[in-house]
Amino acid sequence: MNPDLDRLQPYPFQKLTELLKGHNPPRASKPINLSIGEPKHPTPEFIQRALAENLDGLAGYPATAGTEALRNAIAQWLQRRFELPAVDPLKQVLPVNGSREALFAFAQAVVDATRPAVVVMPNPFYQIYEGAALLAGAQPEFVNAQPANGFVFDPDQVPGSVWPRVQMLYVCSPANPTGNVLRLEQWRRLFELSDRYDFVIASDECYSEIYFDEARPPLSALQAAQALGRDGFPRLVCFGSLSKRSNVPGMRSGYVAGDAPILARFLLYRTYHGSAMSLPVQSASVAAWGDEAHVIDNRRLYREKFARVLEVLQPVIDVKMPEASFYLWLPTPVSDTEFARGLHANYNVTVLPGSYLAREARGVNPGRNFVRVALVPALEDCLEGAQRIRAHYLSLTQQRSAAG
Ligand SMILES: Cc1ncc(COP(=O)(O)O)c(C=O)c1O
Numbered sequence: 001m002n003p004d005l006d007r008l009q010p011y012p013f014q015k016l017t018e019l020l021k022g023h024n025p026p027r028a029s030k031p032i033n034l035s036i037g038e039p040k041h042p043t044p045e046f047i048q049r050a051l052a053e054n055l056d057g058l059a060g061y062p063a064t065a066g067t068e069a070l071r072n073a074i075a076q077w078l079q080r081r082f083e084l085p086a087v088d089p090l091k092q093v094l095p096v097n098g099s100r101e102a103l104f105a106f107a108q109a110v111v112d113a114t115r116p117a118v119v120v121m122p123n124p125f126y127q128i129y130e131g132a133a134l135l136a137g138a139q140p141e142f143v144n145a146q147p148a149n150g151f152v153f154d155p156d157q158v159p160g161s162v163w164p165r166v167q168m169l170y171v172c173s174p175a176n177p178t179g180n181v182l183r184l185e186q187w188r189r190l191f192e193l194s195d196r197y198d199f200v201i202a203s204d205e206c207y208s209e210i211y212f213d214e215a216r217p218p219l220s221a222l223q224a225a226q227a228l229g230r231d232g233f234p235r236l237v238c239f240g241s242l243s244k245r246s247n248v249p250g251m252r253s254g255y256v257a258g259d260a261p262i263l264a265r266f267l268l269y270r271t272y273h274g275s276a277m278s279l280p281v282q283s284a285s286v287a288a289w290g291d292e293a294h295v296i297d298n299r300r301l302y303r304e305k306f307a308r309v310l311e312v313l314q315p316v317i318d319v320k321m322p323e324a325s326f327y328l329w330l331p332t333p334v335s336d337t338e339f340a341r342g343l344h345a346n347y348n349v350t351v352l353p354g355s356y357l358a359r360e361a362r363g364v365n366p367g368r369n370f371v372r373v374a375l376v377p378a379l380e381d382c383l384e385g386a387q388r389i390r391a392h393y394l395s396l397t398q399q400r401s402a403a404g
Contacts (some may be wrong), residue, residue, distance in 0.1 A: 012352055034385050039243060062276040094255065098241060106202055111167050111168060115167075119141065122175065151180040155169070170202050171203050177325075183219065206254070207324055240257070253281055308382070332371055339396070354370030
């Protein structure tokens with residue numbers, strides 16, 4: 001079999017299961033799982049109805065390019081949301097079965113493994129980027145997000161000698177797990193590098209609709225390109241999703257949008273890969289992209305959770321409100337794995353050690369001494385989880401000061 005399969009790392013949740021094995025939490029307390037980034041707010045009824053009302057679509061094979069209705073709905077949403085003058089639904093947009101498969105498949109279509117290939121990616125990261133690069137025959141090159149630089153994605157960490165081999169760059173904004181959002185100036189720098197070294201930017205924007213200030217939505221790479229006069233979005237493809245925006249992670253629906261010649265080649269790849277979206281899902285997606293009221297309501301729920309949870313945590317832990325996304329990136333007073341294991345064993349709360357989301361690069365694992373806390377369960381559970389995290393944190397710091 002393909003020997004590159006052996007280069008794939010266990011998924012962070014496999015490592016977490018190993019870490020927690022044999023450390024049984026107190027039976028009396030309710031388990032609270034804040035480790036997985038799976039949205040838990042209910043799917044809006046009108047989306048369920050649109051799916052149910054279109055089940056006759058199951059009788060037909062869908063086209064990989066998607067229906068015109070869906071491509072129009074996505075193009076119009078992109079124009080409205082990112083203030084773009086025009087997005088061509090036939091050339092600049094493609095539906096995908098969730099951004100995950102598309103992020104993976106994209107590297108298979110872009111990377112030319114007959115030449116030395118490097119794929120740049122953030123660290124910590126969404127592990128699909130690494131697996132996609134490895135299976136495409138490329139070498140991952142990590143860009144560390146660290147507190148000292150405000151968790152900003154800083155491509156200038158990549159040594160000058162590496163850039164000529166870079167064929168593709170993943171960037172995640174808003175970032176999972178840090179919530180960092182790239183600014184126009186940072187996009188300008190990425191575009192400059194992409195022009196100079198002729199690589200493709202894959203911009204993962206699946207958290208773009210989970211933000212807290214209705215007046216300041218996160219910038220998309222498409223918007224940044226437009227603002228910088230980059231007509232046609234050269235060498236840029238953005239990935240968006242309904243999963244978090246509309247609470248439909250099980251529907252598997254998202255889009256890619258950007259550079260038309262690249263998307264034409266990606267469509268060719270996808271036709272062979274066989275990743276067409278089921279017609280009922282396409283109809284439900286048209287309904288979802290056409291409505292903003294449920295998205296505003298969704299953000300209200302997250303805003304409330306973050307405000308209430310941070311009221312509990314911030315008096316004792318130096319944890320920041322993220323700019324966007326539904327994660328807290330929480331610093332730990334002991335190693336992240338020890339923190340997560342103790343929190344589970346003593347308080348029945350599960351969080352994800354940051355080091356499992358990152359790799360050692362330039363002498364550090366930038367996820368070390370952080371845990372990722374996903375504020376996805378109901379408000380009461382998030383609050384109860386926060387109280388227990390606070391108690392665990394205080395007990396660890398007290399133990400430390402008693403010992404020291
Ligand atoms: C950073 C990031 N990108 C992409 C995805 C994939 O989302 P989906 O395939 O549901 O669109 C996730 C899911 O958790 C994610 O965290």
